[in-house]
Amino acid sequence: MQQHAITIIGLGPMGQAMVKAYLGAGYEVTVWNRTAAKADAMAELGAERAATVAEALDAGDLAIVTLTDYRAMYDVLGQAEDHLAGKVVANLSSDSPENARKGAAWVTDRGGEYLSGGFMSQGDDITHPDSYLYFSGPQGVFDTCRDRLRPLSRQEYLGEDYGLSQVFYQAELALFHAFLIGWEQALAIVDRSGADFERFVANASGHPDSYRDFMREFAEGAKQGGWGDVHSFKMMHAGARHVIETSEDLGVDASLTKTAQSFYQRAIDASEKAGRPVPVYRVLRGETA
Numbered sequence: 281m282q283q284h285a286i287t288i289i290g291l292g293p294m295g296q297a298m299v300k301a302y303l304g305a306g307y308e309v310t311v312w313n314r315t316a317a318k319a320d321a322m323a324e325l326g327a328e329r330a331a332t333v334a335e336a337l338d339a340g341d342l343a344i345v346t347l348t349d350y351r352a353m354y355d356v357l358g359q360a361e362d363h364l365a366g367k368v369v370a371n372l373s374s375d376s377p378e379n380a381r382k383g384a385a386w387v388t389d390r391g392g393e394y395l396s397g398g399f400m401s402q403g404d405d406i407t408h409p410d411s412y413l414y415f416s417g418p419q420g421v422f423d424t425c426r427d428r429l430r431p432l433s434r435q436e437y438l439g440e441d442y443g444l445s446q447v448f449y450q451a452e453l454a455l456f457h458a459f460l461i462g463w464e465q466a467l468a469i470v471d472r473s474g475a476d477f478e479r480f481v482a483n484a485s486g487h488p489d490s491y492r493d494f495m496r497e498f499a500e501g502a503k504q505g506g507w508g509d510v511h512s513f514k515m516m517h518a519g520a521r522h523v524i525e526t527s528e529d530l531g532v533d534a535s536l537t538k539t540a541q542s543f544y545q546r547a548i549d550a551s552e553k554a555g556r557p558v559p560v561y562r563v564l565r566g567e568t569a
């Protein structure tokens with residue numbers, strides 16, 4: 281392995297952050313991007329700009345790919361399929377676990393080795409202490425590359441299955457999307473009501489431990505088939521109604537809360553039909569019978 285050389289393919293916010301991290305760590309960095317202006321900007325910082333994908337792959341033995349999704353990987357690496365043999369491709373693009381497994385097979389069929397990764401970063405701040413990177417793929421390949429992947433975020437190697445990094449990544453994203461839209465709905469409620477916005481932010485963001493405790497309690501509940509009984513589903517359903525009324529009175533879209541309420545309704549209906557509690561966790565898994 282060429283210990284201080286790296287190729288980065290894809291120069292969106294993540295690719296650019298990686299180039300800066302590697303340049304800062306003293307690496308020789310070769311870059312390629314579909315839109316050439318982004319590669320030019322990285323060249324101004326000290327990166328080597330490859331004219332073609334083939335040239336980028338030929339520049340070293342480890343290429344980090346960070347594109348919008350796996351379809352883009354085929355578009356890009358498909359331009360230089362015969363340059364993959366003997367290379368390690370670490371694809372940090374987001375996609376489904378199944379697409380990660382198919383992408384790995386596509387690269388390994390062409391003689392390359394493969395790691396799949398998911399970036400749980402604070403936006404594009406990959407050096408933030410709370411940023412980390414899930415990896416999966418052959419342990420031996422990861423062990424060979426781990427030192428050269430260190431200038432990126434903290435590493436969490438999950439196992440041999442190429443899809444695992446995307447299982448963890450997409451599961452976290454499922455939480456993240458609901459959380460962020462819920463937070464924006466909360467902010468909109470406070471803002472539209474004319475209440476003290478900054479005071480609300482300080483108050484509501486001051487209790488991160490309570491979310492952690494709920495996460496752990498619900499994970500314990502999931503091991504027993506899901507959290508709650510019919511009384512708690514009805515309580516949550518009524519709570520959702522109050523949020524919907526509050527939002528709509530202020531002209532704030534309550535779709536997210538209506539979706540939450542619909543899960544409690546389905547849990548209530550399924551529980552009444554089954555004559556025992558059927559928690560939301562089981563509704564989500566299609567286990568209502």
Ligand SMILES: NC(=O)c1ccc[n+]([C@@H]2O[C@H](COP(=O)([O-])OP(=O)(O)OC[C@H]3O[C@@H](n4cnc5c(N)ncnc54)[C@H](OP(=O)(O)O)[C@@H]3O)[C@@H](O)[C@H]2O)c1
Pocket residue numbers: 290291292293294295313314315318346347348349351352355356372373374375398399400401402403404
């Ligand atoms: N941004 C974040 O905060 C963040 C955080 C964690 C994880 N992620 C994930 O990390 C990956 C990279 O993120 P990003 O924000 O840098 O992504 P991005 O802005 O969506 O784009 C990354 C790159 O993909 C290229 N691309 C897309 N479709 C292409 C195609 N068909 N052919 C060739 N190139 C193509 C773009 O090229 P052009 O420049 O030519 O358009 C760009 O260089 C994504 O999967 C994202 O979900 C992002």
